[in-house]
Amino acid sequence: MTLKVLAIDDSKTIREMLRHTLSQGGFEVHVADDGVDGLEKLECVGPDVVITDINMPRLDGFGVIEKIRSQKVYSALPILVLTTESAQDLKERAKNSGATGWVVKPFDDEKLIHAIKRITVG
Amino acid sequence: MSSSAEIRHTFFQECDDLLEALDDGLCEIDEGVSDQSFDPETVNAVFRAVHSIKGGAAAFGLDELVQFAHQFETVLDSMRSGNLIANEEVLKLCHRAADYLNDLVVAGRDDVDPPKGSSQDLVEKLSGLLPGKLEAKKEENSGAIGDFNFAPAAISIMDDVPGAVSVVSTYVVKFRPHKTLVSSGNDPLLLFRELSELGELKVSADFGGIESLESLEVDECRITWSLEVDTNLSELEIREVFEFVDGMCDLEISKSGPAALGNEQETNLNQLEVDANPRSDAKISSGNDSVGRGKSGSSGGGANATVRVNLELVDRLINMVGELVINQAVLTQCIDDAGVLDNGELSTSLAEFKNLARDIQESVMAIRAQSVKPLFQRMARIVREASELSGKEALFETEGETTEVDKTIIERLVDPLTHMIRNAVDHGLEAPDLRRSAGKLETGKVKLSAAHRSGRVIIEVSDDGSGINREKVFNIAVEKGLIPADSSLKDSEIDNLLFLPGFSTAEKVSNLSGRGVGMDVVRSAIQKLGGRVNIFSKPGAGTTMSISLPLTLAVLDGMVVDVAGQTMVVPITAIVETLRPDPEDIHKLGSENTVVSVRNKLVPVVDLGVVFGHRSSAVSLSEMVLLLVESDDAMSWALAVDQIFDQRQVVIKGLESNYGYVPGVAAATILGDGNIALIIDPEETARRSDKPSESMSILAMEGK
Structure with missing residues (x-):
């Protein structure tokens, strides 16, 4: 079964890269431009895994995760945080918001796909 | 599917937007820095811009860019969290950092070595803003698992x-x-x-x-x-x-x-x-041995519905619209010649056709129109650099940034504006000690403004420096043989001497404005765009250089007139009103000059037929039609023409590339009957006819 990924990032470059890498990796890729857009698309896409940036306008990654987790139906949806942040406190914060895991940019293709595979059943 | 080259292209395109957002944000913070009244979200946005550049750059292995962006971002981050108070000093450094970041992006895009220069100094100053903090961060990094290091090279634990x-x-x-x-x-x-x-x-x-x-x-x-x-x-x-x-x-x-x-x-x-x-199925598949194609998801899905279009396509569209306008004129002429214009249905359709052609033209123009903001932002950098190099403190102000102008015009304004801005800082502003003794603030002001005025775009560069030293300018012009020593020139004429080829007032050639081009190059660049440049100066108070440009380079609304048997076009935007003068309103001044009284104001009359040499002396004015035109600086003239034919859209065909610059003539156009008519530049024409005979030598020298 093809896994559906919803990738939320305000950088077009990163969105394009995610789309490219993940399509090559056999995922069905959907992208969103920021947190608000991401939450809107969540409903119609029904992803198997969400990848989200942290620093975004309108609604940041923490907000996205908290909003997703607040819905019972998504309580176990795997969410990867994609960020250049190396600081420990940001990871802690993401975790406290309910993130499943993280990938640090710049990701290489393998690392990213590996991170997704380790948190998805597919 | 996007190849990595395409993604790379996307990245640099995005960088342009991000750098603009960065500049925008910093300027916004600038405004509220004195009382800390800026929006914290602006600091966030600025941080995000740098952060996004870093994120993308890392993916393409642009290490130097990544490292600098990281340094910059750290500073912005502590500003964001309130650990670093944004003051003018910090902001100034941020502006410089943004400039350098821009340089690094350009270097990355063009795959060349980034400029060295002041980068080391900049990095040190940036880290100087964060005592001890960076070190701490580094330690934290090296202690973490390699994964968390942002640097592309993974550390093998x-x-x-x-x-x-x-x-x-x-x-x-x-x-x-x-x-x-x-x-x-x-x-x-x-x-x-x-x-x-x-x-x-x-x-x-x-x-x-x-x-x-x-x-x-x-x-x-x-x-x-x-x-x-x-x-x-x-x-x-x-x-x-x-x-x-x-x-x-x-x-x-x-x-x-x-x-x-x-x-x-x-x-x-x-x-x-x-x-x-x-x-075995849990093995990681590498990027290349694709497992399944995966339907490409919702395509793009950007929040703002814009498309990037190849400029060539737009230009082609513009050309075609131009042809359409000519074709419409030809068609109208044919129908008129055939004597069937009275046919109600036909004339309605024709009118409809005209309206549609105009709508299309306006829409295409709107595609090309861009705000001058990016241009102005570039100039902010020029001011910073110029003030650093010249040792003069300069505050840069802008006004009317949202004014929209044709893209080509904006592009071609970069060089002349750069030169004018440098001049304003380098020659316009005085050194701080001189300013102080003149009772001015030590920090000089350079202002750049844009506005739409009577169908043209006016861009002004002004400074609050000492103004033009007219005596010096006059002497230099005489010395260089540009004017006879016994010339008697009006103040404004002396000021305009600066635009003569081969004129340079700088006693020592500074490495700033003295880069081998003079103001004459500025003027010819502006003229090529169908524009004019004027200079106004007040001793002790400053100098203003004003550029007046057409909104577009393609089409204009013109009044088609008859001048001594020649068909000419006067841009409608310049015409305030048309009138047939009463004989008692016409007054002679001396043997050559005539004025007309318009609502108790005397306006000099300029006979276009005489100016362009189609007739030797003025004919009776009461037979003629006067077109009242006004200049950007509120001067008025009455242009005398024999007859008004029509008012219509005409396509601008530049003369300069095909023939050369003719004073007073802005361009040419093709009429419905296939004939060519000259489009005149009313102000230029009027000013020229205005000049006293002794300064005609300047005129003669200006025609190249």
Whole structure:
């Protein structure tokens, strides 16, 4: 079964890269431009895994995760945080918001796909 | 599917937008820095811009860009968190950092070495803003697992662990998930699956935590596990499997031997053996051996519906619209010649056709129109650089940034504006000590403004410096043989001497404005755009240079007139009104000059036929039509023409590339009958006819 990924990032470059890498990796890729857009698309896409940036306008990654987790139906949806942040406190914060895991940019293709595979059943 | 080259292209395109946003944000912060009244969200946006550039750059291995962006971002981050107070000094540094970031992006895009220059100094100053903080951050990084380092090169931790290779040991892992583990989307089974990839795995579960079936919650895990894995890898790598659930479980890892196995629970363990051979399907597929295509998801899906269009396409469209306008004129002429214009239906359709052609033309123009903001932002940098190099403090102000102008015009304004801005700082402003003794603030002001005025775009560069030293300018002009020593010139004429080729007032050639081009180059660049440039100066108070440009380079609304048997076009935007003068309103001034009284104001009359040499002397004005035109600086003239034919859209065909610059003539156009008519520049024409005969030598020298 093809896994559906919803990738939320305000950088077009990163969105394009995610789309490219993940399509090559056999995922069905959907992208969103920021947190608000991401939450809107969540409903119609029904992803198997969400990848989200942290620093975004309108609604940041923490907000996205908290909003997703607040819905019972998504309580176990795997969410990867994609960020250049190396600081420990940001990871802690993401975790406290309910993130499943993280990938640090710049990701290489393998690392990213590996991170997704380790948190998805597919 | 996007190739990496395309993504790279996207990245640099995005960088342009981000750099603009960065500049915007910094300027916005500038405005509120004195009382800290800027919006914290602006600081956030600025941070995000730099952050996004860093993120993308890292993916393309642009190390220098990444490192600098990181440094810059750290400063912005502490500004964001309130650890660093944004003051003018800090902001100034941020502007410089933004400039340098821009340089690095350009260098990355063009694949050249980034400019060296002041970068080291800049980096030091940036880190100087954060005492001790950067060091701390570095330490934190090196202590973390390689994964968390933002730098592209992954650090191999394995090298530091002695005896990590080839010896197979048994590790016992005690794993007790907390409630949060499942609710964060993690799944113990997936962890075991990953663990099983490290080596032979035995799993035993303890269900002792489950009191009763009824008390179970779906998102709560009450099972504890004991895992045994045989692997030649290190404990660190086992820990890495549990990386995501760190803090969400109790985890004990010990090497080998049942002695190390937990104590009290052992007796309670309901043994459960799980076949956990490494599963082949869990192998990671690399980027290239694609498993399935995966339908490409919702395409693009940007919030703002814009498309990027190749400029060539737009230009082609513009050309075609031009042809359409000519064609429409030809068609009208044909129908008129055939004498069927009275046909109601035909003339309605024709009128409709005209309206549509105009709508199309306006829409296409709107595509090309861009705000001058990016141009102005570039100039902010020029001011910063110029003020640094010249040692003069300069405050840069802009006005009317949202004014929209044709893209081509904006592009071609970069060089002349750069030169004018440099001039304003370098020659216009005085040195700080001179300013102080003149009772001015030490920091000079350079202002750049844009506005739409009577169908043209007016761009002004002004400074509050000492103004033009007219005596000096006059003497230099005489010295260089540009004007006769006995010339008597009006102030404004002296000021305009600056635009003569070969004129340079700088006593020492500075490395700023004295770059081998003079103001004459500025003027000819502006003229090529169908524009004019004027200079106004007040001794002691400053100088203003004003550029007046057409809105577009393609089409204009013109009044088609007859001048001594020649058809000419006067841009409608310049015409305030048309009138047939009463003979008693016409007054002679001396033998040559005539004025007309318009509502108690005397306006000089300019006979276009005489100016362009189509007739030698003025004919009776009462037979003629006067077009009242006004200049940008509120001067008025009455242009005398024999007859008004029509008012219509005409296509602008530049004369300069095909023929050369003719004073007073803006361009040419093709009429409906296929003939060519000149489009005049009313102000230029009027000013020229205005000049007293002794300054005609300047005129003669200006025509190249």
